[in-house]
Amino acid sequence: MAGIAFSALYGWLMLPLVPSLVNSHPALLELLRGSMSSMLAMGALARTGHASLLVGVLAGVPGVIMFDWLYWWAGRRWGQRAVGMLVGVGPRADRRIRRLERVMGRLGPFAVVFSYLLPVPNPIIDAAVGWTGMRLWVFLLLDTIGAALWVGLLVGLGYAIGQPAVDVVHTIGRYSLWATLGIVAIIIASQVRASRRRVRSADA
Secondary structure: OHHHHHHHHHHHHHHHHHHHHHHHOHHHHHHHHOOHHHHHHHHHHHHOOOOOHHHHHHHHHHHHHOOHHHHHHHHHHHOHHHHHHHHOOOHHHHHHHHHHHHHHHHHHHHHHHOOOOOOOOHHHHHHHHHHOOOOHHHHHHHHHHHHHHHHHHHHHHHHHHOHHHHHHHHHHHHHHHHHHHHHHHHHHHHHHHHHHHHHHHHHO
16 A cells, blocks of 8 residues: 555656656656656657667656556555555446456456556556466566557557657657646645535534
């Protein structure tokens, strides 16, 4: 639980670094965060001769899969409860969990490889395959393959776009810090309002 909480905190702590690193050191940003914008930037820079496609793919994989093993471990240790924490509670969530167990029992390896392309959050898939008994080394191998496919797709897209992608990424880098601060402010404000509502309800 501490590791999963740290993974969420790590993502937030890295946000302020995105605007500067995506322009100056996109490969480092790939390695540290698995940022989609940095992958596009590396592909575009490879197109203009300022970076390597191979480095763009290899640097992105560790950042993408950095914390996936934690969710696999949660599923292995706590089973259905771990998936329930991610899916939610209630009759509808119970049906989803049962359906997920059946699907992962048959298609778990394919789900891990293509998890970055599926409309299901990755942590749910990672926890589900841990719950249904996938070995750690198999999970890490399949997760690495899936991450390489995802990173290669984004780097290839940046390469296909070329210089316009570089210009877009630079523009994003200039304004993303302000957008990030705005998102953080909205989240904090919504949490404060929700806390006040809970206090009023408790008082009532």
